[in-house]
Amino acid sequence: MNIINFEESNEITAKTCVCEKNRKVTYCLVDTYHILFKDKKDVILSEIRACEILKKYVRDELDARTIEMEIADLHMILDLLP
DSSP states (O other): OOOOOOOOSOOEEEEEEEETTEEEEEEEEOOOTTGGGOOHHHHHHHHHHHHHHHHHHOOOHHHHHHHHHHHHHHHHHHHHOO
16 A cells, blocks of 8 residues: 655744834744654754745845844754753
8 A cells, every 4th residue: 555645844933024114923833733842952953944945935125134133043042942
């Protein structure tokens, strides 16, 4: 029997928004059956991947800088995790 996994490889999608004159990166969790079994490190790695994908398609320089800062912050958090 062949079993095919149709789940998306990206469990988290990212987008930029302006909240009270500040630009931020927001995340949306894609419904997958195994998202409940992820630990903090896996979630942060998924957020980094989502930011890198978003960075490819961004046209605004302010959004690009916001995404780069977010990626740097996520890497710093990842380094601090045990």
